[in-house]
Amino acid sequence: MNKILLESLSYKREVNDKYIFENLNLELKKEKGIILVLGPSGVGKSTFLHLLNGLLKADKGHIEINGIDLTNLDSFDSKKFWSETCNLMYQNFPLINWLNCKENLDLITGKKNIDEMLEKLNVKDIYNKYPNDISFGQRQRIALVQCFLMKPKIKLLDEPTSALGHDDKLKVIKLIKDITEEFNDLFIIATHDRDLIQFADEVYKIENKKLVLKNNIN
């Protein structure tokens, strides 16, 4: 069971000294599934993921994920946390340009057979191409496969479908759904795309510097 605990969390931007989150409390206990964090651009969706990933440090309060205290700077080991507990696929879908798609994935899988997943995501034909030779959408799909294959059970995705067309978007979210079932992964997805809501197990919206659970958003 994955457990995410946020207590009295406050975080303000250094640039304008304004709070994005203030006194935010949240307790999430979930083994698997898709959790959406909705909100318009600039409201703090990415910041929320960066806080959960330990990249940003809270100004006040406490963040704990699966027993790991992210706010305790002395004990927090980001390397171990990112490689074993929680990992973020960041917005610009990073791939290593001088490795082809297969080699990029091999770094994660150690050359495991992932044909089925490639088939589902419609990326098998670009497997041997270099990231610079494929479209942005294709890059995004490869980056997603990379993210799916990683060890951490909690996966944070920042706008994972932003570069995809409608059909590809549905394919990706359906695959995420399948993966949650098959591998017991928990996806926390920051997005402004309301098409994804129907596939989510829980939907949160950022409102008034808090995270508000919206069960009947449709």
Next chain:
Amino acid sequence: MQLPSVLLSLFRNRKHLYFLIGLIVLVTVSIILVSVLTIYISQSELRAWETPLSYFSIIEPNLNFVDNDYKNKLVEDSKIKKVIEFKDSIISVPGILNTEYRPVLALENKDFEVFMNELNLKLISGEIPQSDTRDIIISENIAKKKGLKLSDYVGNAIDDEEFLWGRFRISGIFEGELDIALASLKYFERRLGRESSLLVLPENNLSSMNNSLFNLKNNNYNIETKETLIKNNNKKNKDLLDLIYILIAILTVSLTIIVGLYISLYLKTRLREFALYYSRGISRFNIVKFVLKELLLITLISQLLGVLVSYSILFILKEMIFSDLIFLAQISMFDILLILPLFISIILVSFILAFKNLKIKKLENIIMGG
């Protein structure tokens, strides 16, 4: 996640590295060739005398004569086979910058046979110089390089650029390991005066004979052995070596600055890649190690390439461009060691730049879209 292979990374990123490799190769070649050629040009005396002094040693009187007591002591020494009176001059041979020459030894007629036997010199044409004549015999190699044959004349009386005084007739040509010329002592004495030096041939072993010579040392005489020749040559070339060191230091520092700037740029173009590794749980230390391995390999490969290019250039110079001249320059371990400071400074700069460019804050900013 694991880091990719360093070799694959170097291979796939080679387009960005050609400039860096080219630069390191160029400076490595410059350092080696500057050192080889300068030292070579400064060692013409060593080249002329080093091989002859592997067979015998020389005693030069500080006064204008050799006293008989001293000479008798030498003759009686069991380590010495033969003491021969001689005078010397030099004969030019074609070499780069016109600095190449070989010794001319003038001996008494009675000493020719033993001297030539001891030094394995065998007359292949003509005859040994007649006493008190302008006859001279030269080695086959000198004859070939200078284009001389029997009965030709040699000397600065007929050629301004010749180092050998007067005018001599080639009476014979010999073969053997030594590049020297032999003439009549009597004729030399008539032209240059009576004072002579002594040439001492060892009974068995040259170094034990030299020890014996130093034990008999008399302040009125200088002993010239192969070792003293090398020592004096090094002393004479110390200023030249200092100049080479300064030049190499300037080259090394200049290249390190340029390489440093380029490495900085190279690391910046790959910062997103390093941030990706970091975001996947690879420690900064391991990423820096990966980068340093790459830079170490580039430097090593470039310097090895530089050494190979230097050997090739020297080969072309010797075998094609200066094939008609005597050009014996060789790359020594000393020349190779001179590129070591360059290697160390590039690695040091790489180390500093890798840590400076791969700061955690920088990597985190990239992950967060900065």
